[in-house]
Amino acid sequence: MLLAKYPRRSYTHAKTPVEKLPHLTKLLNGPSIYIKRDDLLGLAGGGNKTRKLEFLIADALRKGADTIVTGGALQSNHCRLTLAAAVKEGLKCQLVLEEGIATPYEPGANGNNLLFKLLGAESIKVVPHGSDIIAEMQTLSEELTMAGRTPYVIPIGGSNALGSVGYAACAQEILQQTFEDGLVLDDVVVASGSGGTQAGLIVGLHASSAPITVHGINVSRPNETQIPKITDLVQQTADYLNVSANHLADHVHCYDGYVGEGYTIPTQGMIEAVQMLARTEGILLDSVYTGKVMAGLIDLIRKGAFKKEDNVLFVHTGGSPSLYATPALFDEDLFAL
Ligand SMILES: Cc1ncc(COP(=O)(O)O)c(C=O)c1O
Structure with a gap:
């Protein structure tokens, strides 16, 4: 992919950090968990x-x-x-x-x-x-x-093909950073909503022949509608970027067990996840997207979906400004150290 040929404005002055989450990793006793801090991207309040x-x-x-x-x-x-x-x-x-x-x-x-x-x-x-x-x-x-x-x-x-290019670029950024750190990633876990983030990452990683599985945690739809939606956007993005789309549909993995009753509707798992990340790592998630995605990651780890030697990257797509709209959501403590 030669992304430099697409017109682009620049709204962030450096790569967003990839950080290890040592306390969360220890607490869950599973794979090593890393976070891509896209909540620190530029513009008002950051996010994907x-x-x-x-x-x-x-x-x-x-x-x-x-x-x-x-x-x-x-x-x-x-x-x-x-x-x-x-x-x-x-x-x-x-x-x-x-x-x-x-x-x-x-x-x-x-x-x-x-x-x-x-x-x-x-x-x-x-x-x-x-x-x-x-x-x-x-x-x-x-x-x-x-x-x-x-x-x-x-x-x-x-989330059209052009917007998804932003996350194909993020895939390149992640590969460069992990190369510099000598970190071999096995899995990426990310929100699956309108789909541009997941689709861009899939195409970007595939274009670099990186054997890293992208796990999309649905935040609004069941798999029967979300998987075709992501597959279609992956195809469009690959076409736009002139990346071969052969077998790309096989790279679309979605999980619909963490949406709860629907988009924006809180779940117990989300509340636990938001409190867990705040209280172990001092990082703010949100109730609509990243809280549900982290709930999915926590549950998958508890169910043994990853090996202990795996390196898993959680992409923090932002959203914490919306926390201030629903303060009562976190009245109950579902996680304490
Ligand atoms: C904070 C946050 N995370 C994740 C998403 C989902 O990303 P996508 O729509 O690219 O699937 C959104 C979408 O609005 C969002 O605001």
Whole structure:
């Protein structure tokens, strides 16, 4: 892959660290656990979208856009970071937010909602749960065009082939860092949501012939819909990057046992995982994505899915700003040292 040929903006000034988690490793008595600190990426509050936005915003600028349109859930990290990137580039940004099943929009809510206002979203359109957000974004874009503006629509989660290139680049970064540290990774564990993170990592590792298994922990869908979604995005990303997609479908591994009742709905495992990482390693996760992913990793280790001599990398995709929207979630202690 020759990623330098794709237009890219740079929003982070160094590689994000790969750190060992010694206390967690000891506590779980399984494989050696490492963490890729993508929660420390640039833009307001860090997180995985920053890598996708480096390519997506470069494309928007190349096409002369003056307004970014995107959408997500009420506490969307993707919307916060897209808005921050737009601000940095002097672009306007309009958001479409979908209410949750049991969580209506609260204008005064904390977390990312507060940050949408602080970062100066030009408009926020709230739509009921189950609305077609893609159609809503399209309508907004057409209205902007009719008003003489030049909109650029970024898909939910930044997960198209171009956004996924950000994580193919991350795969290269991980391989370089682990090479420098003499660390031979066996497995990567990462969130599987809109899919660009997992798909980009799969394609990037495959393109370097690295025999590292990527385990996607689903945060919103069952395997019957998530696996085809990731497989399709892997194919599109491989095509875009001119990487041979032979047998790539065999590299798509998803786990749907940790979603609980659905997207954003808390689970006991998530609460335990968030408290465990905070209290063993001093690292903040979030309740919607990384907490459920860590719950999956903990459970897989407890079930003996990895060998003791394995090296497993957990990709921290960010999200901790949303913790401040739901403080009561962690009232009960499910983990104590
Ligand atoms: C903090 C965080 N982690 C993980 C994800 C999931 O990443 P992807 O949508 O690329 O599957 C998201 C998506 O919004 C996120 O905000």
